[in-house]
Amino acid sequence: MFNDRLLSDKQEKHPKMTTNTRNRVLRTLLLNQRRTVNELAEAVDIDPISVRHHVNKLEAEGLIQSEEERHGVGRPRLIYTLTNKGMEQFPQRYLQLSLRLLQQMKENLSEKVLGEIFQELAQGIAVDLTRNVNLDGLSLKERLELLEEVLTSEGFMVNILEEDDNFYLVEASCPYHHVGGDHPEICVVDQELIAHFISAQPQRIECILDGDNQCKYRIKKTILEG
Numbered sequence: 001m002f003n004d005r006l007l008s009d010k011q012e013k014h015p016k017m018t019t020n021t022r023n024r025v026l027r028t029l030l031l032n033q034r035r036t037v038n039e040l041a042e043a044v045d046i047d048p049i050s051v052r053h054h055v056n057k058l059e060a061e062g063l064i065q066s067e068e069e070r071h072g073v074g075r076p077r078l079i080y081t082l083t084n085k086g087m088e089q090f091p092q093r094y095l096q097l098s099l100r101l102l103q104q105m106k107e108n109l110s111e112k113v114l115g116e117i118f119q120e121l122a123q124g125i126a127v128d129l130t131r132n133v134n135l136d137g138l139s140l141k142e143r144l145e146l147l148e149e150v151l152t153s154e155g156f157m158v159n160i161l162e163e164d165d166n167f168y169l170v171e172a173s174c175p176y177h178h179v180g181g182d183h184p185e186i187c188v189v190d191q192e193l194i195a196h197f198i199s200a201q202p203q204r205i206e207c208i209l210d211g212d213n214q215c216k217y218r219i220k221k222t223i224l225e226g
Helices: 002-013 015-031 037-044 048-060 094-108 111-129 140-153 184-198
Strands: 064-069 077-082 157-163 166-173 203-206 215-220
Touching: 015 037, 015 048, 015 064, 015 077, 037 048, 037 077, 048 064, 094 111, 111 184, 140 157, 140 166, 140 184, 184 215
Parallel strands: none
Antiparallel strands: 064 077, 157 166, 166 215, 203 215
């Protein structure tokens, strides 16, 4: 109670601070879909008590939502994500248009045809992004480093890990997340982008749309030898 009252007093004196923090919380969830209070506090650089106050208000306004997630022993933790209403706080009005367009396509096209359209779309993007690059002259590691740069420029938060006989491509966020919730077939876009760079299909072992905290692909080091 005392902490909440103290926070409210500060906000009345510094309304700009409140607005900035609110926007930073929303922006953090835009780039990193599933985050706890502590992770949000670290991202916006304020204490967890203050962040909790903001997320409670944002959730009451319908801009974010929470769900319980079990994490080891003890009480489940709350994971926060943006709602579509929250997404609309950003200058991305194409979201609703994209959702309606996809819905119309699904109603009028077969699943096979829709899948082929997304696949061709991804292949076209990949060709454009690598038009001046000779992939054949690059090692797998060099290809993945280039892919990391490309995916980052496309709005993904990507990390490449190397472990034993495999590389792992980890996407901590996905720019298609809020579309993919209702239209998971859009996942073929980044999967085909990866496939173009490594000249083979990667193995997806985790997916944000399946409730995982990240999308993760396994790529064998010998994949170019096949």
